[in-house]
Amino acid sequence: MMTSEPQLRPLEPGDLPRLQQIRKTAFAPVFQSFRDIVGQEIAAIAFTHADAEQAKLLDDLCAPGSGHHVLVLTIGGAVAGFVSFTVDTAQRIGEIGLNAVHPDYSGKGFGTWMYEQVLARMKDQGVILATVSTGGDAAHAPARRAYEKAGFGPVIPSLSLYRLL
Numbered sequence: 001m002m003t004s005e006p007q008l009r010p011l012e013p014g015d016l017p018r019l020q021q022i023r024k025t026a027f028a029p030v031f032q033s034f035r036d037i038v039g040q041e042i043a044a045i046a047f048t049h050a051d052a053e054q055a056k057l058l059d060d061l062c063a064p065g066s067g068h069h070v071l072v073l074t075i076g077g078a079v080a081g082f083v084s085f086t087v088d089t090a091q092r093i094g095e096i097g098l099n100a101v102h103p104d105y106s107g108k109g110f111g112t113w114m115y116e117q118v119l120a121r122m123k124d125q126g127v128i129l130a131t132v133s134t135g136g137d138a139a140h141a142p143a144r145r146a147y148e149k150a151g152f153g154p155v156i157p158s159l160s161l162y163r164l165l
Helices: 016-038 040-046 050-062 110-124 138-149
Strands: 006-010 069-075 078-088 093-101 129-132
Touching: 006 110, 016 040, 016 050, 016 078, 016 093, 016 138, 050 093, 069 110, 078 110, 093 110, 110 129, 110 138
Parallel strands: 093 129
Antiparallel strands: 006 069, 069 078, 078 093
């Protein structure tokens, strides 16, 4: 149950440092999960730069002219999350991209609410199919639940396999 009325607004100048903080905090358990799954030796190679790469991705998404929409979730006036998305008007397909809700606000329905708002915006733009991708590991379970509550499904499983050479 939501504790305060959420709002979703366009990205504003000056939001990026807070969004980066939210991203880093929200994804720390995900990156730890990846390291736990593949082990220290593979993680040292495959995930050494994961946080920096994701930080650059968020910088790029928020850059003017990126082609991505970035909306900021506020709760009680505090910046609590963000969501990026794209719309392919020719194919009428929308895709939710990088997004996060700060862990202080997780489990309260704010993520689901945020996705529902984005889906409504997509529909207003003529989108007839929306997609989102997420991980299948335990650290992504809250995201999967929020997507499913927002009506996403069916799921096509995907695997990433690793091998040291």
